[in-house]
Amino acid sequence: MKKQLLLVSSSRCKNGGYFEHCSNAIKEFFGPMTGNDKVAFVPYALKDHDGYTSVVSKAFLDMGYKIESVHTHKSPKDFIVDPSVKAIFVGGGNTFRLLNELHKKGILETIRAKIQNDGIKYMGSSSGSNIACPTIMTTNDMPIVMPPNFNALGFVDFQINPHFIPGSLMPGHMGETRETRIKEYHEENNTPVIGLTEANWITVNGDKTILHGERDSFIFEKGKEVRMWRPETELVL
Amino acid sequence: MKKQLLLVSSSRCKNGGYFEHCSNAIKEFFGPMTGNDKVAFVPYALKDHDGYTSVVSKAFLDMGYKIESVHTHKSPKDFIVDPSVKAIFVGGGNTFRLLNELHKKGILETIRAKIQNDGIKYMGSSSGSNIACPTIMTTNDMPIVMPPNFNALGFVDFQINPHFIPGSLMPGHMGETRETRIKEYHEENNTPVIGLTEANWITVNGDKTILHGERDSFIFEKGKEVRMWRPETELVL
Numbered sequence A, B: 001m002k003k004q005l006l007l008v009s010s011s012r013c014k015n016g017g018y019f020e021h022c023s024n025a026i027k028e029f030f031g032p033m034t035g036n037d038k039v040a041f042v043p044y045a046l047k048d049h050d051g052y053t054s055v056v057s058k059a060f061l062d063m064g065y066k067i068e069s070v071h072t073h074k075s076p077k078d079f080i081v082d083p084s085v086k087a088i089f090v091g092g093g094n095t096f097r098l099l100n101e102l103h104k105k106g107i108l109e110t111i112r113a114k115i116q117n118d119g120i121k122y123m124g125s126s127s128g129s130n131i132a133c134p135t136i137m138t139t140n141d142m143p144i145v146m147p148p149n150f151n152a153l154g155f156v157d158f159q160i161n162p163h164f165i166p167g168s169l170m171p172g173h174m175g176e177t178r179e180t181r182i183k184e185y186h187e188e189n190n191t192p193v194i195g196l197t198e199a200n201w202i203t204v205n206g207d208k209t210i211l212h213g214e215r216d217s218f219i220f221e222k223g224k225e226v227r228m229w230r231p232e233t234e235l236v237l
Helices: A020-030 A048-064 A076-080 A097-102 A106-117 A179-189 B020-030 B049-062 B076-080 B095-104 B108-118 B176-186
Strands: A002-010 A038-042 A067-069 A085-090 A120-126 A159-164 A193-197 A201-204 A208-213 A217-220 A226-227 B004-008 B040-042 B067-069 B087-088 B122-123 B159-164 B193-197 B200-204 B208-213 B217-219 B225-229
Touching: A002 A020, A020 A120, A020 A201, A020 A208, A038 A048, A048 A067, A067 B200, A076 A085, A076 B208, A085 A106, A097 A106, A106 A120, A159 A179, A179 A193, A179 A217, A193 A201, A208 B200, B004 B020, B020 B122, B020 B208, B040 B049, B049 B067, B076 B108, B087 B108, B095 B108, B108 B122, B159 B176, B176 B193, B176 B217, B193 B200
Parallel strands: A002 A120, A038 A067, A038 A085, A085 A120, A159 A193, B004 B122, B040 B067, B040 B087, B087 B122, B159 B193
Antiparallel strands: A002 A201, A193 A217, A201 A208, A217 A226, B004 B200, B193 B217, B200 B208, B217 B225
């Protein structure tokens, strides 16, 4: 089946509302949904599943979509494979916790199969975009829990570093920059990394991978100079 | 044996030279060394062991100490237990890589035993301070490799978050603040966390744990208000 992905860097941009900066892109991506059609929401990156679901439900209702969180179902697995589920949205938070919970609930494979075999749409934001990659190794998050391994859904053949910002975050701060962190990743691994700025999102439609949004993002490949990725252009690796 | 630790947040502060901001503290901590006495250096947090050792050797020679890196020895384990080794210094870099290499080289236990049983001195900087804690779960680093587990040396009963900076790093950036990350850590774990600013370092002398340096650091305890930790005062948890 043709892969259809929407991978957002950040649910908020420049202090704007929840998905305000990319609500048109979300509507275009999901298209019209009718009747009992719904988006299955995965809230596990945050601790407060009910609170998270309520924020997300409101934002999606405003865009015309019904959200139902997997955590409200006795069997998240059965819910995800229900024919009324037309898309899956995995929200941001802590990537280690998210991956660990997907393992604990036994739905990592269920989500992978549903996207890859049934061709339903996948949207991720921040951590949810991280876990669409081969591994979670380019997350910015703290390792607050230990998942069984770092392998993720692998829908794309590149890594995403969400909330990307070039250079030092604060004048005189000596912590590693994102570029240094990604360079360290490439000392140990070979997969290209997209430094996805908060103003950007990626759509994948079959074999077409396109950047969208107000700014440029950055393409890091092992042993090569970093390149800009311009909005409305296709990713070439 | 009495524990003697020096845990530095950052090898550089405000663009200063390597350990410039705390060189007096290092000299006071190690005291005089004579003859064949040396500090065993653990360079595994960075990829370039030779380059790293050369930078560190120079800085330590300027302070009057001979450094010898464990990576130059066929058996790092035998070297660490050599009686001429009066202290161990674990340098900063990527904490996941550091912990993984300590496992691969089989010296995590060797270092632990040498510090805990023989009472030699331990100095860590950044990642090297992280791994003196019970786990590496409060590192800022990218998970570029997967260690067998997140357990570390456990010389202290608190976690350190090095290079700590309060608040948002850049106006309008929506990535999680350090406070949010530490709050997420406490949603899953109970150990107190020290947000150690780059101007600070911690000395542990038996059961006395004291903060030093130009600024305040921060004490995060699960379910409690964050507290300031003033320099030259003892840690009370």
